[in-house]
Amino acid sequence: MSNRRDFIKLSSLMAAGAFLPLQFCGRPDTVVGDDRSEEGLDRFGIQLYSVKDEMFANVQDTISQLGSYGYHYLEGFDGGKGIFWGMKNTEFKKLVEDQGMEFVASHANVFQNLEEQAKQAGEIGMKYLICPWVGPQESMDEFKRLADEFNRIGKVCKEEGVRFAYHNHGYTFEELEGQMPQDYLLENTDPDLVDYEMDIYWVKTPGADPKVYFEKYPDRFKLCHVKDRMKDAPQGEADASTDIGEGSIDFSSILRVGKENGLEYFFAEQERYDASTPMRSAEKNAEYLRNLRLA
Template sequence: MNKRRKFLKLGAAFTAGSFLPLQFCSSPKSESETAVVEEAVKESVKEKLESFGIQLYSVKGDMAENAQEAIKKIAGYGYNQIEGFDGGKGIFWGMKNTDFKAFTEDLGLDFVASHANVFENTEKLAAEAGEIGMKYLIAPYVGPQESMEDWKKMADRFNKVGEICKSNGLRFAYHNHGYTFEEQEGQMPQDFLLENTDPELVDFELDIYWAVTAGADPEKYFEKYKNRFRLCHVKDREKGAPAGEHNASTVLGTGTIDYSKVLRTAKDNGMDYFIVEQEKFSGVTPMEAAEKNAAYLKALEI
């Protein structure tokens, strides 16, 4: 945060204080009163996201048809970051890594991360990603494991991939689905992975939609595991969707997740990258949804 923004936020806080009820203006007599004052000040200094991106899988059909044209459209909607995926042509979509970087950079897009099969050709993938200044390689799916011993082996694999990424100047992260929030042998796999991977080597990308779908509270995870979640998928959940229903994503702002609140907590606890993702489309094309989602995040105050 730059000095001007800090000054503006500080000024807003003092201004907010001048409008607080008189009982909050004297020295608080209890922790609960202190919490009320802090919450009132926090509410008065909301801000907009300076940067946000999109997971290109959200427009996977357009990417398969013509990746470069799809990315050009994305750039026109107001995104300034992209997160890639391997659509069969590699994460650089048939281009040399440096050429893909130049192409996206010319459009004003920062290619910050990509989902990829991080367990194959790891050294080559990490070297190419690091060469062009990518921040993350992300494991998008590992599937449910049969036992907690298998989750321990997975945590060890994550650490090894993390070492390779670190040696190439970038980070490794794991993106969850709902299965890591389903208790197994008396433990929660998501918590186990957080607690059995090296914070120096492994970060996490919380797919907020999947956490909510599984019945988990994203804000509690951000607070309990501060600075472990550095990226998130911002994906809304349809109103009226049955509990546990997997295929229920919708345009941001039309669903049930209070992103103003959730993303504020995320940012306060170390979140760096806010990535739109949508997989179900009702009444809109994927590109139309991408445009609406960008407009939502541009206007959102957290």
């Protein structure tokens, strides 16, 4: 997210350095060609940060409009009034369900008030609370402490009937002291307690391969952000988000490998709008995902 890093960093100071930052159910038929059946995404959602300004302006109207685009589920974030936007958890659930969608997950400050957040999420049948940001760490010892903390958080969430996941940024795919932090986290967190949300954009930005990670760590990445990169963006360029399908990322093959290795939830996300508006891009992104064929 172009301004998301600043937003998250401000929130992280408040959290002692730890925090933040349908569709029409897809076509059930398959298209046969070259002796291979092609499948699409039966269900997909959107990360609400993609339309954050609209959410801040009018939660009800924004969610209603997203429902009209064909999204099947939503992933939230804490916009300053909690993950339920100042409503009771049951009220927010009803708002979303009245538009034909499901509130399945939210990015949240899992380092503060965890028990209450997990309890409220579990009460309304949410599937995940997700840590969206920990920031670059100075040493692998810091990531080792984070792995232990993730296991603790996952245990609390599990006791309340909700799963915990960590959402990556590029810094966990950059070597530190001869190790890859993302690999360390995957290998030192309990699969029974901790899942992962792959932000495909942030895997590609530092030059890693999403398909390699899906295959190397099957059933660990349960959710993903489908976020595209501008075709002319150099490796390492952070601010290069664009409408899905107009960039350089081959989602057709990446998501196929992901699904084959346990990927279940697909959230459109976009953070930059050069020739459009967030809601227009949200509509275009829904159309792209509805028509996507997995190769």
